[in-house]
Amino acid sequence: MPQEGLSLKRLWFLTFFALLFLSACSGASKNNGGATQRAIQNKGSDTLVNLALAWAETYRKVDPSVSIAVTGGGSGTGIAALINGTVDIANASRKMKDKEVTAAQENGIQPVEITVAIDALAVIVNPENPVSQLTIDQLSDIFTGKVTNWKDVGGNDAEIIILSRETNSGTHVYFLETVVRKGDKKAEDIFAPQTLLMPSSVGITSEIRRNPNAIGYDGLGYVTEHEKMIAIAKTAADPYIMPSVASGADGSYPIARGLYMYTAGEPEGVILEYLDWIRGDAGQQIVADLGFVPLP
Secondary structure, three states: OHHHHHHHHHHHHHHHHHHHHHHHHHHHOEOOOOOEOEEEEEEEOHHHHHHHHHHHHHHHHHOOOEEEEEEOOOHHHHHHHHHHOOOOEEEEOOOOOHHHHHHHHHOOOOEEEEEEEEEEEEEEEOOOOOOOEEEHHHHHHHHHOOOOEHHHHOOOOOEOEEEEEOOOOHHHHHHHHHHHOOOOOOOOOOOOOOOEEEOOHHHHHHHHHHOOOEEEEEEHHHOOOOOEEOEEEOOOOOOOEOOOHHHHHHOOOOOEEEEEEEEEOOOOHHHHHHHHHHHOHHHHHHHHHOOOEOOO
16 A cells, blocks of 8 residues: 555656646747747748748747747748648749749649839940840850850850859749740750859859859849949830839739749648738738739
8 A cells, every 4th residue: 555655646746747848848938028939941042032031030020939040042942841840831933943842742732923113134344344235145155155245145255154043043944944945845945055154142252243244134123333233125126124113013014023932831820820921011011122023
């Protein structure tokens, strides 16, 4: 009987400490106000990363119970994380490829695309470069290596230095499909072998600033006064349009694209609340403030 009483005491103490441990763990998931903390993992496009960070920082003030972790790495990185189920929201500056959608579905994930902003993709050169306008055909010839000297497009007698984002970048893929291949889905043109692949927008802008013969591309929101933007025409018979919030919004600028967030299935709960806020007035004001194009 004494042995049985001792066992009961031990059981009582074990139960007490187990409850105490669970209570401590539960308390760790609450903030100072007592509200349950909710986390969102957000990864992907480097074009979107500054915008996503600004959204996350501002939304933290709107709903302090939500913690949003934002990282870049490129659209391909974010989409791969979504396919693997390791991220809640994947940022992308291009649409998912059919093979990526299939891979996600094979992993039990149905990707859902949400357009969160519009970006006018600017073609940029050094301010000393006299060239101020180019057609899509001329850009394709430059970036495929068919045209290698600036004098052939109205510039100085100098070799053209081609800059591009790396292949994992959604911006790289979009520029390849829209400009290099001129929107022709059957085309197989690729960037010229001498193209310098840069890991980030900063790499492109840094090279543009120091090299008067370089040409590259970047999201409108990342262009500064240290780079010169080129006016673009669809054909030589069309008007040359400068990239801007206005020309991106009205569709007159030829190299404008959607920026996307992808979720695993229809968003719900805290993720839906966050996405609704992004697409609302407050979130779209941040889009405009950072030089991107708000949703119509």
